[in-house]
């Protein structure tokens with residue numbers, strides 16, 4: 001019998017991370033609900049359907065903890081089939097590029113780029129051994145060159161330079177990782193969930209969290225031969 005697939009979702013305690021975890025568990029995967037603190041990770045794990053949640057304490061800015069945490073999961077569960085790099089911050093809603101403090105840019109890149117990079121590096125050996133993997137990076141239209149150079153974009157009025165830099169870099173990370181893994185059944189893609197009603201998206205956002213989670217869950221469960229190195233929104237490719 002095929003072993004039950006294991007997914008690891010960062011920032012799984014609330015917002016999109018929680019909903020992605022719930023949908024993956026409902027689809028039959030065991031889901032490691034990773035959160036900065038153990039309590040919220042345990043609470044999220046306990047909410048997963050059919051007891052499929054496994055808690056993990058993991059702050060993606062804790063660079064030394066990342067490989068240790070991944071090793072703990074591999075010791076406990078034997079495999080990691082899916083990584084959803086969901087944890088992210090947006091802490092520069094109002095600043096312009098000329099004013100954004102260096103520390104805000106560094107903090108944003110630490111969580112939104114270095115976290116996913118180190119997570120990918122940590123899970124890659126297991127995925128290569130298994131000859132199977134699905135990696136989903138939670139990107140954003142705000143990190144798209146096509147969008148930022150489009151004067152008609154609805155996001156033309158949004159600054160958030162640190163966040164935009166981070167999500168643009170995350171998209172490049174997707175392409176670089178996909179290229180290194182090409183020819184293997186390890187598919188790496190970026191997802192834009194849309195503007196979603198979460199703490200980050202606010203209650204003004206038009207997209208429900210259940211719908212925002214759909215594309216990342218679809219990418220996390222792609223069949224063999226599915227796309228890799230792409231950027232998707234509503235299950236369709238979007239320009240970088």
Ligand SMILES: NC(=O)c1ccc[n+]([C@@H]2O[C@H](COP(=O)([O-])OP(=O)(O)OC[C@H]3O[C@@H](n4cnc5c(N)ncnc54)[C@H](OP(=O)(O)O)[C@@H]3O)[C@@H](O)[C@H]2O)c1
Pocket residue numbers: 010011012013014015016017035036037058059060061085086087088089111138139140141192193194195196197198199200201202205
């Ligand atoms: N909402 C949108 O409209 C939207 C649009 C495009 C892309 N996205 C992306 O989708 C992802 C999830 O967004 P969201 O709307 O669900 O945001 P959210 O409601 O603000 O939730 C963010 C999650 O990330 C976690 N997190 C932050 N820093 C972390 C760290 N250092 N280590 C581990 N976890 C950390 C938070 O944990 P704590 O509870 O401990 O803070 C929380 O679980 C993000 O990458 C975001 O950029 C969202």
